[in-house]
Amino acid sequence: MPSAPEDVTATGAIRNRFDRMEVAGAFGDLGTLIPFVIAYLGVLKMDPLGVLLSFGIAMIACGVHYRTPIPVQPMKAVGAIAATQAAQSITLTSAMVHGASLVTGVIWLLLGLTGAARRVASLVKRPIVMGIVLGLGFGFMIEGARMMASNWWVGGAALLGTALLMSNRVVPAMLVLLVAGAIYGLLSDATLWSALQAVRPQLRWPELALSSISLDDLLMGAVFLALPQVPLTLGNAIIAITEENNRLFPQRRVNEGQMAVSTGLMNLLSGGLGGVPMCHGAGGMAGHVRFGARTGGAVVILGVVLIVTALFFSGSVGTLLRLFPTSILGVILFLTGAQLALGGCDISRDKGERFVTVVTAALAVWNVGIAFVVGVAAYALAKRGLLRL
Template sequence: MDGDITDNRHHPDFEFNLRELAGSMGDFGTLFPLAVSYIAINGMNPAGLFIMLGLTNIALGLIYRLPMPLQPKKIVAITAITQKWSPDLIYASGLGLGLLWILLTVSGLLRWLVRITPDYIVRGIQLALGITLAWQALQWMRPEPLLGLVAVVIVLLLRSNRYAPASVVLMVLGVIILAWRGNLPEHWDLRLTLPVIAVPRWEDVWKTMLLAGFAQIPLSISNAIIAPAALIRDYFPKKSVSEEKLMLNMGVMNVFSSILGGMPMCHGAGGLAGQYYFGARTGGAPIMEGVIEILIGLFLSGSIAALMAAFPMPLIAGMMLLVGIQLARTARNLRGWELALALATAALSIVTNIGIGFLGGLVAAHLLKAVRRRGTEDGGRGTGDGKRGTEDRGRGTDDGSSTTIH
């Protein structure tokens, strides 16, 4: 089934099959690089990171009964990695943002923001995300373009294959390449590892909010709340999810994740588009992904970071390229000034970041709306004045006629 068409077939709440497993891998391009960097550069405990990813995925699958991807919060992740934060600071940022999301939901501020955000601005954000994903995919293909091309061909040929789904084939191919290049470990580090429980310090929470948390707010509201909710309405019109529910759950999961050693997490329109594109249709996809992540965290935390770092990224890039193109197409039905504002929002998002693009597009949309309303009102007053002038001229003729009669 084409990824850009709403799947109107009836699906149960949960299916556990190859298609759902393949779909759960559709967002690996947004998950792999930052998760590996958190472990390799910041020294995060892989057990806590993967176990919390897994538990959260299972919870989301049970709550929403839909594919509901998780990915690292990008501004926080990029800041933490480039500044080499300690794991304690990363956990603190998750706690601070989690509490903030809960506050925005219960205060009603999120509902107000959703109400004043036009759909075409959301489409502009999705367009920017699609272009960004596709561009990043092309960069990852550059070292081995032939391998990237092979991945694209496999996706196009096997994406809807029931017995050999594209993403599963690509993961198996990646493991084969790892073995051929000698990147598989000779001795697997198999031992039970549990996450460490630690409550972040409040001074660290405030510090990380100043360094990256406040900058993360508009990006998460646009890309992790408003855009995914719109995409869910497109893909699953009978199972729409409110923005308030998305944000409240995002807040709760970050609070618990920060205490149990997880990274700051959010939803994402790109991840949802990726999972849907590769076949995920039910809550079975995140549940299966979650079980795999928990097993990795419990028993493979000593080996997984090196494996993920060595995985041939052109294979992931081939998946990302087509997902990016698919996501960008959500703006194709816009016309006129709505299309112009969506394009402007996308352009600003690409040259700055999604959060700034969202705020800029929102301001521009309401300024244009005010100008158009003012023009309509002025036109109405001008028409009214013309009518009054005609009436006055009519009254003058009547007066003149009366004088003549008298």
């Protein structure tokens, strides 16, 4: 059980903490956050002010409300599609990404408020959920290994050292990893130190993006970005995160309807401020918890860091991100995946249900949306005795 007794009030509610372990756990999701932020800023030339400010506000709201490390992440399918299509000169723009956020917000807010999200989730049985969680964990580990491959000596040494520090409650493993990564980044990039010396705080206020979004932007964002993400969001950001939170924090349970509503609200916020589509994710929670987070304080801390960066250092974000080498981010992602996969190892003794879990997990490494559909179909066939195993 990750929550220590002192984290619980007399009424049984979890209190947010802001100690060194929460600070360390706050950065446990950087392996997914930073690569997608870089893609949005580098390929689509989006304003980092709106992107980081939206994430920061959403994180603080989730940390204060849920009081567990409920993460706020970029929607992965949307990010991948946007970056790829832009690289292929297809006319996807920042305004279309903002439009996709607004459409996504409306979709999930309606699904949450009407109860449709919970009804759909109730049809997804535990073997399917375990398969999604297990597959996501393996997917994170594979991607982490690929990122570490950019410099195996550094990545391997960082992985071993971080793993040895994982159980140490005095020296937070994440803080050691980030400091070591920053030092390596400075030593391996001769221009980084001089670039950091030129960084100066400069206050910028956000501008509403609504005036720049046309009807065409909404339609293109919906068709090419928002709708392809829906099955992935349902599997990972609604069903899997609910399972992960309730397994780790039974004192502070959530349901699929709550996850759908908060997904809707934070995407409406993001679309209005010039941000990107966001979601919750079981992998993000696993990352926060793996590196020490036990309350929503970790998410609040990361949110404050992002808001300060957005308002005062948005013009220097590219330089600041260079402090975190790809191999170090790969270590974070690999260990996050391991934590998540461990949560998906509660496999049924029934052979048919085990088959459903294994098939769903294998497909979830590739595409969670397809894994979700195939898992539901396989479960139905197994229960009707139509699968000969």
